[in-house]
Amino acid sequence: MSSKVLVAYASKMGATVGIADAIGDELRAHGHTVDVLDVAQVKDIEPYDAVVLGSALYMRRWRKEAVRFLRHNVDALRTRQVWLFHSGPVGPDKDQDEAMPAAVAHLAREVGATPAVTFAGSLDPATATGFLARRLATGNLAGDCRDWDKIKAWAADISAAIEASRRSTWHRPTRTAGYYLG
Numbered sequence: 745m746s747s748k749v750l751v752a753y754a755s756k757m758g759a760t761v762g763i764a765d766a767i768g769d770e771l772r773a774h775g776h777t778v779d780v781l782d783v784a785q786v787k788d789i790e791p792y793d794a795v796v797l798g799s800a801l802y803m804r805r806w807r808k809e810a811v812r813f814l815r816h817n818v819d820a821l822r823t824r825q826v827w828l829f830h831s832g833p834v835g836p837d838k839d840q841d842e843a844m845p846a847a848v849a850h851l852a853r854e855v856g857a858t859p860a861v862t863f864a865g866s867l868d869p870a871t872a873t874g875f876l877a878r879r880l881a882t883g884n885l886a887g888d889c890r891d892w893d894k895i896k897a898w899a900a901d902i903s904a905a906i907e908a909s910r911r912s913t914w915h916r917p918t919r920t921a922g923y924y925l926g
């Protein structure tokens with residue numbers, strides 16, 4: 745049976761959108777029904793069984809719309825499986841794990857999510873916006889470091905976790921059955 749999964753992203757220059765799309769494609773390939781949405785466009789998470797949320801990192805922070813989404817949906821997220829990722833490192837440090845910003849770490853604990861996984865990002869001179877980004881995109885940080893195999897493997901793990909949780913729910917005896925059995 746397929747689960748309905750929301751993959752929500754917060755991106756400034758597009759790299760995180762590509763990561764979210766790849767996660768969505770992999771989950772669909774495993775039979776899930778998936779919406780991949782800009783987090784700012786998400787109105788309601790009630791229809792979803794599980795949520796994947798990712799943000800680009802800027803100056804070690806998440807985009808504010810992603811933090812706002814976590815904060816506004818703490819209660820609903822607590823009753824769902826939630827996975828977090830951030831996209832950032834480029835250039836020589838592309839394989840380095842980034843710590844979650846303190847506010848995000850606090851909210852992740854509130855909703856019962858494991859720490860965010862780090863995916864390498866992309867800094868493209870063609871799409872860099874803002875003085876600093878354009879400047880950085882001319883140096884050794886420029887380039888697309890996104891690791892599609894790592895991203896797909898993570899999405900496949902998410903699919904396995906969703907399926908495992910569904911199986912354990914099916915096999916749990918219901919209270920009604922217990923009453924009948926005395």
Ligand SMILES: Cc1cc2nc3c(=O)[nH]c(=O)nc-3n(C[C@H](O)[C@H](O)[C@H](O)COP(=O)(O)O)c2cc1C
Binds near residue numbers: 866
């Ligand atoms: C001004 C600026 C600041 C950045 N700060 C960080 C950072 O603190 N940590 C990090 O891992 N990556 C950082 N990056 C790299 C971006 O996170 C990376 O390019 C990311 O893939 C951008 O995602 P987006 O295209 O979805 O906005 C920074 C990039 C720029 C231009």
